[in-house]
Amino acid sequence: MTHSVDQAIRIKELTYRWPRQCADCLAISHFAVAHGERVFLHGPSGSGKSTLLALLGGVALPQTGRIELLGQPLTALSAHARDRFRADHVGFVFQQFNLLPWLSARDNVLLPCIFSTRRRERAGDPQQAAARLLTHLDLAPALWQKPAAELSVGQQQRVAAARALIGQPGILIADEPTSALDAPRQQAFIDLLLAETAAANAALLFVSHDVRLAAHFDRTVALAEVNCAATEAAT
Numbered sequence: 001m002t003h004s005v006d007q008a009i010r011i012k013e014l015t016y017r018w019p020r021q022c023a024d025c026l027a028i029s030h031f032a033v034a035h036g037e038r039v040f041l042h043g044p045s046g047s048g049k050s051t052l053l054a055l056l057g058g059v060a061l062p063q064t065g066r067i068e069l070l071g072q073p074l075t076a077l078s079a080h081a082r083d084r085f086r087a088d089h090v091g092f093v094f095q096q097f098n099l100l101p102w103l104s105a106r107d108n109v110l111l112p113c114i115f116s117t118r119r120r121e122r123a124g125d126p127q128q129a130a131a132r133l134l135t136h137l138d139l140a141p142a143l144w145q146k147p148a149a150e151l152s153v154g155q156q157q158r159v160a161a162a163r164a165l166i167g168q169p170g171i172l173i174a175d176e177p178t179s180a181l182d183a184p185r186q187q188a189f190i191d192l193l194l195a196e197t198a199a200a201n202a203a204l205l206f207v208s209h210d211v212r213l214a215a216h217f218d219r220t221v222a223l224a225e226v227n228c229a230a231t232e233a234a235t
């Protein structure tokens with residue numbers, strides 16, 4: 001995709017309050033991530049990181065404000081169109097992986113290319129792209145045909161990363177993606193994430209508690225710096 005706008009992620013005057021809560025969880029006047037920029041976002045447990053990612057994924061909608069991804073305002077899209085947009089342009093690595101347990105590791109990686117023609121086209125040969133990513137993530141070929149449910153947690157995390165990266169989405173969002181990996185694999189995982197996002201000029205928003213990882217990224221943001229709801233709740 002040709003990026004005609006300067007920011008991959010742009011949030012303006014956003015507020016979000018969970019149902020039945022009496023205070024906003026998020027109040028962000030401005031937050032943006034440029035194309036090709038790799039941002040490390042951190043904050044304590046309960047500070048709203050996953051809530052922000054749910055909004056960026058279009059799974060929840062803000063009560064006020066605007067979220068633009070690759071120049072597309074998410075709130076202007078129907079639920080179906082948001083799902084389509086996400087499949088085409090956003091790769092997610094979730095804390096809980098969300099792999100389909102009965103599908104093989106390789107078929108899980110190929111899923112975005114089934115749901116999105118754009119991802120399939122950008123992958124070139126999807127089978128080869130899946131093999132390349134799984135190899136870079138050090139998942140032995142003997143495991144590629146195994147159902148995801150029979151993989152270790154660390155192996156599932158790597159499959160989830162390959163699935164997010166296949167077909168070069170313009171935005172990659174990773175929520176605690178290295179929590180189940182040992183130190184050498186954490187490093188390999190982050191190296192691959194950075195290399196793949198650089199190759200695609202994709203924006204990377206990497207969320208983690210582990211601030212030791214921040215040094216790998218272009219910019220570090222504490223959610224409390226941009227979330228005024230946190231300031232209000234704390235005063």
Ligand SMILES: Nc1ncnc2c1ncn2[C@@H]1O[C@H](COP(=O)(O)OP(=O)(O)OP(=O)(O)O)[C@@H](O)[C@H]1O
Pocket residue numbers: 018019021025043044045046047048049050051052
């Ligand atoms: N479904 C929900 N309904 C109501 N409140 C919610 C819901 N999910 C999260 N919250 C509240 O929103 C706030 C932010 O939660 P969130 O999960 O976004 O934090 P987090 O920073 O991702 O935490 P963690 O690092 O522990 O995953 C918390 O106060 C939480 O209780």
